[in-house]
Amino acid sequence: MKQEWKELDTPSLLLNKGILMENIRKMGDFARVRNVNLRPHIKTHKSVEIAKLQLEDGAIGITTAKLEEAEVMAAAGVKDILVAYPISNTAKIERVIALLNQGIDLKVTVDNLEQVKLLQKALEKTRHTLEVWIKVNSGLNRCGVEPGASAVELAKAIILLSRLQIGGIFTHAGHSYGARGEEELERIALAEADAVVKSAELCEKAGIPILVRSVGSTPTYRISGLVDGITEVRPGNAVFFDSIQVGLGVADRSECALTVLASVVGVYKDRIVLDTGSKTLCLDKGAHGLDSVKGYGYVVDHPELTIERLSEEHGVAVFESSCGLRLNDKVRIIPNHACTVANMFDEYVVLEGEHVVEKWKVDARGMRK
Numbered sequence: 556m557k558q559e560w561k562e563l564d565t566p567s568l569l570l571n572k573g574i575l576m577e578n579i580r581k582m583g584d585f586a587r588v589r590n591v592n593l594r595p596h597i598k599t600h601k602s603v604e605i606a607k608l609q610l611e612d613g614a615i616g617i618t619t620a621k622l623e624e625a626e627v628m629a630a631a632g633v634k635d636i637l638v639a640y641p642i643s644n645t646a647k648i649e650r651v652i653a654l655l656n657q658g659i660d661l662k663v664t665v666d667n668l669e670q671v672k673l674l675q676k677a678l679e680k681t682r683h684t685l686e687v688w689i690k691v692n693s694g695l696n697r698c699g700v701e702p703g704a705s706a707v708e709l710a711k712a713i714i715l716l717s718r719l720q721i722g723g724i725f726t727h728a729g730h731s732y733g734a735r736g737e738e739e740l741e742r743i744a745l746a747e748a749d750a751v752v753k754s755a756e757l758c759e760k761a762g763i764p765i766l767v768r769s770v771g772s773t774p775t776y777r778i779s780g781l782v783d784g785i786t787e788v789r790p791g792n793a794v795f796f797d798s799i800q801v802g803l804g805v806a807d808r809s810e811c812a813l814t815v816l817a818s819v820v821g822v823y824k825d826r827i828v829l830d831t832g833s834k835t836l837c838l839d840k841g842a843h844g845l846d847s848v849k850g851y852g853y854v855v856d857h858p859e860l861t862i863e864r865l866s867e868e869h870g871v872a873v874f875e876s877s878c879g880l881r882l883n884d885k886v887r888i889i890p891n892h893a894c895t896v897a898n899m900f901d902e903y904v905v906l907e908g909e910h911v912v913e914k915w916k917v918d919a920r921g922m923r924k
């Protein structure tokens with residue numbers, strides 16, 4: 556007899572395989588129908604097993620946020636990897652070179668002149684040429700050269716460097732998470748695509764071909780990915796979805812593949828305590844504090860509960876009149892931010908229906924040196 560999720564000890568990270576496969580297929584279908592490439596961001600799941608499912612479904616390669624994620628995926632046989640993060644210190648450049656030595660088709664993010672010079676200098680000591688993708692800022696105001704003239708200026712500097720080759724231009728409209736309504740979301744998504752297409756066209760006018768024009772965040776990719784001139788999308792969170800995406804109106808609760816299994820460890824007159832604190836559910840309430848995200852996760856089948864406070868190992872859920880839960884009862888929680896929650900666990904407990912069918916490692920979790 557297969558084990559049921561209700562029999563698991565807590566906290567556990569439950570992954571509904573049917574919903575996961577459907578989410579993977581929906582991302583793939585978007586790319587197939589719209590004739591763009593899909594390069595999912597694997598920082599959401601950090602799992603070799605899930606990356607392979609995405610590649611089997613037709614993803615062209617993967618995106619990572621950290622070099623460590625790239626190393627884990629490369630060791631598992633993934634060949635085509637974009638590290639969507641600027642790399643400029645010596646220790647990290649050495650590791651980039653080690654990945655090139657292994658034959659990985661690695662692309663690294665650049666957004667300034669000093670950085671490209673450091674990469675060039677290190678590469679000169681090797682037999683390799685490194686593919687770099689220019690990151691442009693489309694409004695998130697995190698990393699990225701400004702789109703347009705500044706991007707062209709950087710591209711002109713790169714083509715003079717013998718060991719670097721420009722593979723593409725990309726951006727990430729992470730500020731879409733703060734969008735108040737559909738109209739604002741659409742505006743951000745169109746600006747995301749425009750920043751990339753405009754920069755690529757200006758580069759091409761200057762005689763520098765830009766083959767890959769890549770956009771992507773879960774809230775925007777289905778809009779920015781439709782714009783003429785865009786060749787690639789990079790959704791991450793859409794593989795699981797979560798309460799923040801539900802709050803944004805980007806996903807329905809029925810599309811959320813990941814839940815945290817929690818036990819009731821205390822029952823009081825106006826609250827219960829769950830064994831899921833900030834070291835399990837994390838403190839995210841959305842990048843910009845979404846009004847529609849209530850508490851620290853959505854307790855499935857218990858809309859009367861709000862997880863109001865977290866300490867490290869306690870989650871305090873309040874209710875108005877009663878909630879019917881008793882000591883040792885188990886509940887599932889759709890986390891606010893699936894990516895950070897997955898990073899807190901060693902493994903996914905994979906479910907088909909009510910039953911545990913597999914356990915998959917969260918292979919690239921943690922990794923802070």
Ligand SMILES: Cc1ncc(COP(=O)(O)O)c(C=O)c1O
Pocket residue numbers: 596599618639726727729771772773774789790791792793
């Ligand atoms: C460069 C880049 N691309 C893609 C993504 C994926 O975004 P999301 O998880 O919203 O799909 C991220 C997320 O941080 C990112 O930084």
